[in-house]
Amino acid sequence: MDGFQRRREQKKLNILEAALQLFMDFGVQKVSISDIAKKANVSQVTIYNYFESKHNLVNEVFLYYIDKASSNFEKVIHSDKPFPEKIKMIIFNKKEVASSINEEFYQYLMKEYSSEGNYIEKIYAEKAVPYLHLLFKEGKDQGYIDQNLSEEAMLFYIYMLKDYIQREDVYQKILPLTEDITNIFFYGIMGKERE
Template sequence: MNGFGKQTERKRSAIIEVAGRKLAELSYNRATMKEIAADAKVSQVTIYNYFGSKDELLIEAVRGMMDEQLEQYRRRLSEEADYSKLVGGIMLEEARFVKRIIACVRQSADSGFVHARLREYQDVQLAPFLIELVKKGVREGRIAEDLTEAELLFYFGMYQREMIRMLDGSDREERTGAAGAVSEERFIDFFFHGLLSPRFRV
């Protein structure tokens, strides 16, 4: 990478870092592009040239968070020997991470557009890891061998959609008291074991 390329990458990184910080502080929706540019020590024109819009900048910042989170999952996959602890830990972390993402998306100007873009990115990035995670379970006899990749992705997708709905408070008034009382841990337990009694679980 030449000097110009390095300078461009430094500016992009600085802008994304500022955006990520404001998202974490829940102040991104109130921040102007002028303020973001000043904090990143770049011009507003530079931000528009690199990202096009404030929502596109948000998407890039959240993608970076997703990449970091996925790297943590990969490290756990290589380090954790107990499969139940591995999967349970990853799913609990994912539930907490989804809360962060929901909070970020709510700070966008067009949450539907941003959510769709992030979902596409996550599907592409997360799918290979999920397949790898399941294959480990198959090798250890914890997961059925005859499941296809399409079936597994359908199952994980179903789980994730319902988890997002459960964690997103926007429809809270529509849910019954019983549904709203399901904890993250219980939800993950339902996902893996259904209604089976512990004595019948593998």
């Protein structure tokens, strides 16, 4: 990649990152192209040259956000941290996202998530499920997950939760419960300190 192409890609990344931060803070509707241009230190024309419309920019930010979340999840899974620390990092990240994401932007993401054949489904099938297999295996190998639990049962539970979350009447209410749901998934209803 030559210098021009590298600068062009960096400028696009700066726009996506600026838009994501603003959408996370204020939602999609309240953020203007002018706001994004100011934060990204580019002109509004530059944004339209890259994305053509705010609608296209929002879609690109959505894809960028999902890729970024997937990459962060992958880093945790492949880190050399002990299994309990990985679980804490995953839970903490979910908690941080839940407390920092704007409600309107979250609703947009979930509406996109609930459509058939969406990008999140693709990333989930291609990346998240294989990473979960690795995490389950590591948890069993280190004695943190009951050896008698089958991966099929654990994945079934995840799919069940995922399918339920995709319902519109559910995803509108789930944001404040993210931390509790994640804790129940990883620690059960008995909590962390089971003897």
